[in-house]
Amino acid sequence: MARNVCLIAGGMSHWGVRQATQRDLFQEAGKACFDNIPALSNKDVDGLLVASAYTERCSFQTHLAPVIAEYLGIKPQNICARVELLCASGSSGIILAYGLIKAGIADVIMVIGGEMLYTPQRWEVQYSELASVDHDWDGTQGLGLPPPAFSMVAQQHMQKYGTTEEQLAMVSVKNRRNGLSNPKGQFQQEVTLEEALNARAIVPPLKLYDCCPITDGAAAVILASEEKAKYYTDKPLVYVKGSGQATLNNMSANMPSWTTWEALKIAAKQAYTKAGVQPSDIDVAQTHDCFTISEIIEYEDLGFCEKGEGGHFIEEGHSDIGGTVPVNTDGGLLSCGHPFGGTGIRQGIEIMKQLQGEAVKQVEGARTALTHNLSGFIAAHTVIIYGRDI
Amino acid sequence: MEGISILDGKYAATMDMYPLQSKEFNMIYKFYDYLREGRFTTTKCKDCGTRSFPPRIICEECLSENLDWVDLPTGGTVKVVTEEVRGVPIGFDDPLIHALIDLDGELTYFARVINCQAGELKPGDRVKLAVFPIDPLPVDGRKGEIIKQERVFFAFEKED
Ligand SMILES: [Zn+2]
Numbered sequence: 001m002a003r004n005v006c007l008i009a010g011g012m013s014h015w016g017v018r019q020a021t022q023r024d025l026f027q028e029a030g031k032a033c034f035d036n037i038p039a040l041s042n043k044d045v046d047g048l049l050v051a052s053a054y055t056e057r058c059s060f061q062t063h064l065a066p067v068i069a070e071y072l073g074i075k076p077q078n079i080c081a082r083v084e085l086l087c088a089s090g091s092s093g094i095i096l097a098y099g100l101i102k103a104g105i106a107d108v109i110m111v112i113g114g115e116m117l118y119t120p121q122r123w124e125v126q127y128s129e130l131a132s133v134d135h136d137w138d139g140t141q142g143l144g145l146p147p148p149a150f151s152m153v154a155q156q157h158m159q160k161y162g163t164t165e166e167q168l169a170m171v172s173v174k175n176r177r178n179g180l181s182n183p184k185g186q187f188q189q190e191v192t193l194e195e196a197l198n199a200r201a202i203v204p205p206l207k208l209y210d211c212c213p214i215t216d217g218a219a220a221v222i223l224a225s226e227e228k229a230k231y232y233t234d235k236p237l238v239y240v241k242g243s244g245q246a247t248l249n250n251m252s253a254n255m256p257s258w259t260t261w262e263a264l265k266i267a268a269k270q271a272y273t274k275a276g277v278q279p280s281d282i283d284v285a286q287t288h289d290c291f292t293i294s295e296i297i298e299y300e301d302l303g304f305c306e307k308g309e310g311g312h313f314i315e316e317g318h319s320d321i322g323g324t325v326p327v328n329t330d331g332g333l334l335s336c337g338h339p340f341g342g343t344g345i346r347q348g349i350e351i352m353k354q355l356q357g358e359a360v361k362q363v364e365g366a367r368t369a370l371t372h373n374l375s376g377f378i379a380a381h382t383v384i385i386y387g388r389d390i
Numbered sequence: 391m392e393g394i395s396i397l398d399g400k401y402a403a404t405m406d407m408y409p410l411q412s413k414e415f416n417m418i419y420k421f422y423d424y425l426r427e428g429r430f431t432t433t434k435c436k437d438c439g440t441r442s443f444p445p446r447i448i449c450e451e452c453l454s455e456n457l458d459w460v461d462l463p464t465g466g467t468v469k470v471v472t473e474e475v476r477g478v479p480i481g482f483d484d485p486l487i488h489a490l491i492d493l494d495g496e497l498t499y500f501a502r503v504i505n506c507q508a509g510e511l512k513p514g515d516r517v518k519l520a521v522f523p524i525d526p527l528p529v530d531g532r533k534g535e536i537i538k539q540e541r542v543f544f545a546f547e548k549e550d
Contacts, residue, residue, distance in 0.1 A: 126479040127405070136409050137444045140543060141502040142482040148472040152490050152500060155470050203474045252500040253443050258490075 004390050005101045006229035007094075007238045008222050009037035010349030013114065015217030015337045016186040022059040022116040023071055026050075029218035029342070030072040030112055037222065040108070040232040042072055045222070047079040047106035049097055051089035051113025051341035055082070057128050058119045068112060078106035084341075086132055087288065088245070088373035088382040089113055090219065091344030095384065097223045098240045107228050113341030114218025125214050133377045134251040143252070146290065147211055149377060151203035154293040157259045158205070161308035163296060165205050169196035170314045171292035172209040172334055178321070179331020181360050186215050186337030210292040215337030219345035221352070226390075238355045239390040241277070241368075244270025247380040255378070264301040264374065264381040271370070272303075275385035279303030282325050282385075283366040284354045286347035288373045289332040295319075298372055299327070302383070321361050329354065329361045344382065347371040351386050407481065408524055411541050415529075418445045420459055426542055430464045430519050433457040443497055464519040465549065466493040471503075471511045491517055491546060502545040511548065520547040 011032025013025045020028075034042060050065040061067060065080045079100055083093040090113035097109040117125055130144035143149065157163045176191040191209050199208035229237055244267035249255055256262045272278060279302060287302065289295040296310035304325050305313040313319060319327040330336060330350040333343060351369040353359040367388040374381050409415075411422035424431045434441045435449035436456040443462070448455055474486040487503045489511060503511055504520055511517075522545070526538040 123480065126477050127481070130407060130479060134444070135407075138500070140407055141488065141500070141545065142479060142486050143488065143500065143502075144479055145477050147477060148474050148486070148488045149500065151472040151474075152470045152488070155472075200476070202476050203472050251444060253497050255498075 002102050003104060004226035005098045005223055005240045006226055007240060007348060007352045007386065008224050008229045008233050009033055009040065010219070010221040010345070010352055011036045012184050012219035012342065012346055012349065013217050014184055015215050015339060015342070017118055018116070018216035020116070020216065022055065022061065022114075023067070025114050025116055025216060025218040026068050026112060027071050029114060029220045030068070030110070033110065033112070033220035033222060037233055040222065042074050044232070045074045045108050045110050046077045047097065047100060047109035048074050048076045049079065049093040049109060049111045050082045051084070051093040051111065051345065052082060052115060053084050053086045053089055053340045054115050054117055054128060057131065058116055074110065079109065085380060085382070086375040087290065087338070087340045088344055088375040088380060089341040091347070091371060091373045091382040091384055092245065094221065094223065094240070094344060094348055095243045095245060095382070098243065101223055101225050108222065108224045110220055110222050111345060112218065112220035113345045115339040115341055116216050117214055117339065118216055138252050138377060143377070146377070147203040147206055149252070150291040150293055151206045153258045153297070153378070154205055154291070157293060157297065160259055161311065163311035165197060166193065167296065167311035167315050168205070168210055168292040169193055171289060171295045172196050174314065174320055175289055175328045175332040175334040176209070178329050178361055179335025182331050182336060185331050185335050186213055187331075187335050206291060206293075209334070212290050212333035212338045215339045217337060217339040217342050219342040219349060221345050221348050236356050236388060238352045239387055241385045241387045241390065242271045242274030243382070243384045244268060244274070245380065245382045246270070250376065250379045252377055259297065260307065261297060261301045261374070261378060261381060263379070264298065264372070267381040267383045268302050271383040271385045275387065277368055277385060277387070281368045282370045283368050284329055284351070284363040285325055285327050285370040285372070286330070286332065286350055287327055287371075288343075289328055289334050290338060290374070292334070294374065295327065295332070302370070302372060321363070326361075326363050329359060329363065344371065344373050347373075348384070355386060355388050406527055408541055408543055410527060410529070410539050412539055415539070417447050421445050422542060424459065425521055425544055428464070428519070428521060430462045430544070431459050432462055434460045462496050463494040466491040466499075466517055466546070468511060468513050468515045468517055469498070470513060473508050487511060489517065489546070503547060504545045505547045516549040517546040518549050520545050
């Protein structure tokens with residue numbers, strides 16, 4: 001008999017350009033997570049999943065899960081492993097924890113993820129990123145860091161659907177505003193539409209505020225069986241309702257379409273079907289706003305609006321607080337930053353708070369919520385649906 | 391000195407960007423052999439006819455190992471141009487120019503365009519394959535002998 005699974009606690013380190021080691025960041029995040037659930041101790045955790053992409057490259061550390069277990073005083077008995085899917089490593093960890101608990105293999109799993117990226121030298125970041133695409137074929141074309149790819153996507157979306165630079169900038173303005181009172185994020189600084197439009201170019205038409213930063217940081221959540229969840233917390237239960245994860249291609253030459261993300265549509269369909277909900281049921285969402293154009297295409301391919309209408313969706317305020325589906329209520333990647341393995345977990349934490357009624361930018365009465373990550377060269381998509389009801 | 395000094399050169403080799411290309415190290419070495427002749431090639435399945443890219447040693451459609459080498463067009467038309475002004479990885483020139491290139495209907499490849507200034511390349515322009523040598527990678531052979539692995543790679547450039 002499959003069991004119900006709940007997200008019961010979460011916490012994160014400070015995110016930004018950190019003067020710290022990988023171990024420091026994971027300890028900060030782990031402590032913040034345990035502090036979020038006083039009745040549960042590190043000794044109660046029977047499984048640990050660690051999400052990190054650049055641990056070997058940047059910290060010369062493989063076999064990372066036992067390292068983190070030792071530092072956090074966790075003695076896993078049922079699972080202790082690392083998960084890697086670059087930008088979706090954290091969400092992958094959550095999906096795996098969900099499945100393991102559902103199947104009865106473990107009862108209480110911590111999923112902790114993060115990156116220390118500005119090492120060994122700060123300038124190496126861009127070079128390290130050449131590993132994030134098909135290294136032999138796309139990396140060797142200098143396509144590691146993604147702005148060129150997303151510029152190419154933005155240009156095509158603008159040409160095909162009339163999306164404007166103003167609409168792109170509006171995503172950044174909204175997410176920076178949402179992140180203003182998030183003390184753990186990389187930026188607590190508002191950006192005006194004018195500032196966003198006049199910012200320096202990165203890869204035109206993408207400008208500074210259209211791109212998320214590169215970030216050091218970590219985040220952790222605890223998932224538990226419904227029975228254990230009721231034992232450890234009196235807060236409203238937040239269930240994992242369903243998930244989907246899809247890839248159709250990895251190398252750029254095999255991308256079916258740059259402006260409609262087919263793998264995202266597949267992942268979303270799987271998640272909606274398993275959760276038994278529709279796009280219109282989603283009260284709040286955290287989507288992968290690595291670039292402003294990404295969030296616009298995600299509105300469309302997650303089914304929040306019609307194809308090609310993403311630009312109008314932001315312009316008309318539908319994704320803002322008070323809109324039909326507020327998106328990236330904690331500031332998203334554009335404001336919080338993006339330490340790859342930590343991002344999906346940060347999204348899970350914000351959704352948990354929203355569904356518990358404890359978010360800083362609370363969406364009143366939120367009962368069903370969604371997270372989305374894209375990873376690599378827009379090569380894989382991960383969608384998780386959470387809810388107060390199962 | 392404890393450990394390996396970053397200054398002795400071995401550390402840098404571990405971060406080298408290009409694959410080893412000779413028969414001893416790479417089963418798709420023919421791609422690089424043909425590249426030296428100015429040909430842009432890939433593998434095609436003799437059993438089911440699937441043309442793959444990148445080249446490989448099994449067909450991803452029917453899993454056959456019975457593959458042929460076939461030529462791809464060495465010229466194409468630019469669909470979208472990007473000019474990376476900031477954040478260019480070390481080893482690449484600033485601005486780093488890429489284009490989504492339609493290789494005459496065979497493949498749409500997002501690739502680097504070299505020998506080109508910012509503002510020079512436009513959608514609709516014709517580009518062609520450009521092959522260039524890259525630094526050889528020293529590989530330790532038997533008895534301490536160092537073998538230098540000669541290598542080439544490719545990008546695209548504007549047609550004259
Ligand atoms: Zn075949």
